[in-house]
Amino acid sequence: MNVTRGFTGRPRVDNPGLPPGQYDAGDDWPVLSAEVTPDLSPADWSFRIDGLVERPHIWDWDAARALPGSSYEGDIHCVTSWSKFGVRFGGVSLDAFFQVVRPHGSATHAIAYSHTGYSTNLPLADLTGGRAWIAWEYDGTPLAPEHGGPARLLVPHLYFWKSAKWIAGITLLDHDEPGFWERNGYHERGNPWEEQRYSGD
Amino acid sequence: MTETVTTTFTPPTRFAVPGRIAVSTGAAAVWQTATLTEIRRETPHAATFRLAVPDWAGHLPGQHLMLRLTAGDGYVAQRHYSIASAPDDSGHIELTLDHVPDGEVSGWFHTVARPGDTVEVRGPLSGFFAWPGDRPALLLGAGSGVVPLMSMVRHHRAQGLPVPLRMLVSARSPEELIYAQELGAETTAVFTRSAPTGVPVGRMTATHVAPLLAEQPPGGWEAYVCGSNGFAEHASRLLVEAGQPVEHIRIERFG
Numbered sequence: 264m265n266v267t268r269g270f271t272g273r274p275r276v277d278n279p280g281l282p283p284g285q286y287d288a289g290d291d292w293p294v295l296s297a298e299v300t301p302d303l304s305p306a307d308w309s310f311r312i313d314g315l316v317e318r319p320h321i322w323d324w325d326a327a328r329a330l331p332g333s334s335y336e337g338d339i340h341c342v343t344s345w346s347k348f349g350v351r352f353g354g355v356s357l358d359a360f361f362q363v364v365r366p367h368g369s370a371t372h373a374i375a376y377s378h379t380g381y382s383t384n385l386p387l388a389d390l391t392g393g394r395a396w397i398a399w400e401y402d403g404t405p406l407a408p409e410h411g412g413p414a415r416l417l418v419p420h421l422y423f424w425k426s427a428k429w430i431a432g433i434t435l436l437d438h439d440e441p442g443f444w445e446r447n448g449y450h451e452r453g454n455p456w457e458e459q460r461y462s463g464d
Numbered sequence: 465m466t467e468t469v470t471t472t473f474t475p476p477t478r479f480a481v482p483g484r485i486a487v488s489t490g491a492a493a494v495w496q497t498a499t500l501t502e503i504r505r506e507t508p509h510a511a512t513f514r515l516a517v518p519d520w521a522g523h524l525p526g527q528h529l530m531l532r533l534t535a536g537d538g539y540v541a542q543r544h545y546s547i548a549s550a551p552d553d554s555g556h557i558e559l560t561l562d563h564v565p566d567g568e569v570s571g572w573f574h575t576v577a578r579p580g581d582t583v584e585v586r587g588p589l590s591g592f593f594a595w596p597g598d599r600p601a602l603l604l605g606a607g608s609g610v611v612p613l614m615s616m617v618r619h620h621r622a623q624g625l626p627v628p629l630r631m632l633v634s635a636r637s638p639e640e641l642i643y644a645q646e647l648g649a650e651t652t653a654v655f656t657r658s659a660p661t662g663v664p665v666g667r668m669t670a671t672h673v674a675p676l677l678a679e680q681p682p683g684g685w686e687a688y689v690c691g692s693n694g695f696a697e698h699a700s701r702l703l704v705e706a707g708q709p710v711e712h713i714r715i716e717r718f719g
Contacts, residue, residue: 265497265584267533269576272541273568284532284542294693295717297592299700299710343544380711409697447592448492460530461589463493 280338281346282455288345294409295343297443298379301429305413308378310397312360314434315370320363324413327397330355335396335419340455342422352417353400357390357433360397370435374442375416378429383442384451385418385425387435394420397430422453422460492589495532496520500581501556506642510608512548512560513573517585520557523547524594525615526688526716529587531559533569543569546611546690546716547588550618560642562608593716595688597625602676602685602708604668604699606634609691610642612716616688617650628681634668634695670702677706684709690716 273286281287305324313319322330333356340346366387373390376382389395396417399406406412411428418425424444445451450459458464502514523529525547532542549558563574595601595616603613610633620629629650635641636657647653654672659665677685687708689699696717703713 264538265534265582266536267572267583268581270533270535270541270572272533272535272539275537275539284540286541293717294696297715299704299713299715300697344542409693444590444592447590449590461492 280348282340283458284460285340285344285346285455288347291345292347292410293341293343293345295341295424296381296409296428298381300409301379303378303408303413303429308413308429310360310414310430311432312364312435313432314373314436315367316435317365317367318363320360322360327355327414328399330359333359333393333396334400335398335417337419339419339423339426342424342449342453342460346455351402352396352398352406353403354396354398354414354417356393357395357397358393361391366435369437372436372439373433374436374440375425375427375433376431376442377427378431381427381429381443383425383427384440384445385421386439386452389418389421389425389452390433394418420454422450422455424449425453492587495584495586497582498531498557498585500577500579500583502579503577506560507640507644509640510560510562510642511574512558513577514549514556514558515583515585516556518555520555521588523551523557523588524591524596525550525619526593526595526612527588527590528593528612528716529557529559529585529589531569532584533572534584541568544589546615548611548614550615550622552622560608560611560614593688593690593714595619595686597623597627599683599686600627600681601629602687602703603629603631604633604673604687604689604691604703605631606668606691606695606699607636607640608642609689609695609716609718610635612690613688614643614646617647620650621648628679630676632668632672632676634691668699668702670706673702673706677703677708684712687713688716689713691718693717 309323311321335352338348373387374384398417399414416427416430448462450464453459498515498517501516504512528544528546534540545559548560561570561573564570605613631651634654654668656667689696696715
């Protein structure tokens with residue numbers, strides 16, 4: 264241990280929900296996108312799933328909203344070290360979309376991409392089983408553009424750069440392909456509980 | 465309405481911007497001890513901290529690092545900070561930190577730290593906001609958002625690079641303008657709260673951005689925007705409205 268002289272830090276809180284190296288951002292919700300926030304209306308938004316699926320499909324805003332609703336209440340964790348507790352997102356579970364397209368047995372990974380061209384890769388298993396959503400509401404109100412509105416991917420059990428803003432689609436693959444930050448030195452999976460921040464962690 | 469997929473997806477805004485450099489994953493994975501060698505006050509709220517990092521792998525202007533402090537009971541606080549110094553072979557790097565109210569890490573730097581103290585760093589990190597000095601650079605920053613941009617300005621000067629570089633920087637007042645003494649003809653400062661006599665007070669506007677985009681260098685500008693999210697949203701919108709292509713705008717937001 265490399266103790267810093269005179270450093271005491273914030274009062275300790277016993278918070279079992281806080282992954283290693285993270286701090287509680289409280290009411291703040293920092294915005295860290297690397298690109299210009301797009302001018303994207305619900306009418307211009309669409310979401311598709313293609314690649315290794317039986318029936319590739321595109322949903323527009325109304326079609327996506329017509330799927331059975333599902334919400335997430337819990338915590339989110341950003342690789343820059345903040346975590347935010349007790350957030351509430353509304354949308355649709357990705358499972359509902361996958362039921363329509365029926366992934367092939369050979370599909371093991373996914374690349375999620377945005378209307379801006381941003382992309383991020385995930386193991387398919389991280390997107391199924393009620394652990395991932397297409398979200399358009401935050402705390403009961405429409406998701407703000409700077410936070411990914413009209414709709415973003417939500418994968419709260421991984422660092423938040425995996426939850427692609429302005430989600431445009433998901434392509435299923437039989438191999439892993441690095442996305443935008445992953446090509447820029449970030450970890451391929453990004454599990455906050457194992458502190459998988461950067462490539463090699 | 466739903467439809468069957470027949471075509472491939474093309475993002476309408478084409479932000480498929482790749483990183484500027486390949487990132488060395490080896491160097492980024494290792495925590496190194498950094499020894500504080502010098503503290504220089506920049507403004508009432510910001511100071512520069514010079515660190516000796518003997519095994520520093522080298523960085524490009526615009527890159528950042530992760531820094532951590534450890535308390536006696538094992539409690540660790542870590543933050544990302546932009547590197548202020550230009551790449552050189554001095555074995556030192558410099559960080560310029562705002563004193564954030566109640567900031568446990570910046571508070572330690574501003575009130576406790578003295579030369580000889582050690583902290584831990586890992587990096588450099590991320591190639592996306594890096595500027596290798598190859599393309600014309602248009603830099604827009606506010607507050608401590610000037611820090612990674614100053615690394616680019618310093619690099620441009622130190623290497624005598626032939627590509628054009630311009631910087632537009634916003635500060636609350638002349639006293640709050642970081643690196644004020646070091647800024648040259650490449651920089652235009654905008655003051656939002658108080659300004660020297662004869663200089664208008666107000667936020668950055670299209671009037672500031674338009675002349676820069678009017679002088680298009682060959683190949684066009686690569687724009688780098690750094691600051692709070694509020695500033696980044698505002699400045700990037702000004703750039704887009706003035707005709708800067710979105711795929712040539714790189715944003716680093718503090719948060």
